[in-house]
Amino acid sequence: MSITVLGYAAQSNKAPLVPFHFERRDPRPDDVAIEILYCGVCHSDLHQARNDWGYSQYPLVPGHEIIGRVTAVGAEVNKFKPGDLVGVGCMVDSCRECSPCQHGLEQYCEQGFVQTYNGVDRHDHRPTFGGYSQSIVCTQDFVLRIPENLDVKSVAPLLCAGITTWSPLKHWGVTKGSKVAVIGLGGLGHMALKLAHALGAEVTLFTRSAAKEADARKLGAHHVVLSTDAGQMDAVKGKFSLIIDTVPYTHDINAYMSTLTLDGTLVFVGLVGKIEPTMDTTPMLFGRRSVAGSCIGGIAETQEMLDFCGEHNITADSEVIRMDEINDAFERLLKSDVKYRFVIDMKTLTA
CATH class of the missing domain: 3.90.180.10 (Medium-chain alcohol dehydrogenases, catalytic domain)
Structure with missing residues (x-):
């Protein structure tokens, strides 16, 4: 029937x-x-x-x-x-x-x-x-x-969008005082900001558009970093224990790796496919940093x-x-x- x-x-x-x-x-x-x-x-x-x-x-x-x-x-x-x-x-x-x-x-x-x-x-x-x-x-x-x-x-x-960003926040142990960054402000990114903020993390948005700063702060970001600005990127080296990458298309992640702490992780939640261009493993080897992926929950x-x-x-x-x-x-x-x-x-x- x-x-x-x-x-x-x-x-x-x-x-x-x-x-x-x-x-x-x-x-x-x-x-x-x-x-x-x-x-x-x-x-x-x-x-x-x-x-x-x-x-x-x-x-x-x-x-x-x-x-x-x-x-x-x-x-x-x-x-x-x-x-x-x-x-x-x-x-x-x-x-x-x-x-x-x-x-x-x-x-x-x-x-x-x-x-x-x-x-x-x-x-x-x-x-x-x-x-x-x-x-x-x-x-x-x-x-x-x-x-x-x-x-x-x-x-x-x-x-x-909610569970896709919640799952890595929980798996990588984000709690009050954790330093978390989010790459990209879209459907996934805006939920990552809201949830990380509510968990008590210090939250940063990486973006290529300065125009997104006001929205990012309303959504829970404490800081906004222009990823195209070398000075701003240098200023956050070694800062983040977790970076949630919500970008759904091929993009260069090399610039973000040095912003991770020792044992920090960049986790893909948006990209389904190959990482391009080729990753430089130097910041991984000399900071025991990781690149990971996470699927819904x-x-x-x-x-x-x-x-x-x-x-x-x-x-x-x-x-x-x-x-x-x-x-x-x-x-x-x-x-x-x-x-x-x-x-x-x-x-x-x-x-």
């Missing part, structure tokens, strides 16, 4: 997103059915719709920053009830048996986590479709509880982040759009013309 729902889909890497009817499964015993209220627009939605990473399957319904209300639950569901405000992020399942899954690190599942869209369901082997749609069905173990006090339309980006960690945001009243800075504005929003994303995340009001979804 299944139900027909309406969404927006790309039919090829060259095609705009258009209305698309498709099937959602009837809830299994451990499933939660959710009416989607809002869905964030992630840069990876654009990458996948246009097959930039080379593994998109069409038709493709994007969206993995999903906020909604529970409408029904399966017979074995004990975590949620109809009416609950919930979220679904980048994953809807994993093997649950490998070592990463057993340690709450489903994002590193050895068999590969099941993507919310452009994935394949582990049980019925049907393609997964995302949150640019009326509803979604998901196992309760990958559904998240959303604090009711937060502005619901601005919560959706926490489920990707596990379900327990994501819930921890949401609860933290509820306690500190943290949401994303968002621009709400209609569903039929998504293709224009994609073009604006390419120009970084948003502060700092688009969110689709799903009430505007019509055929």
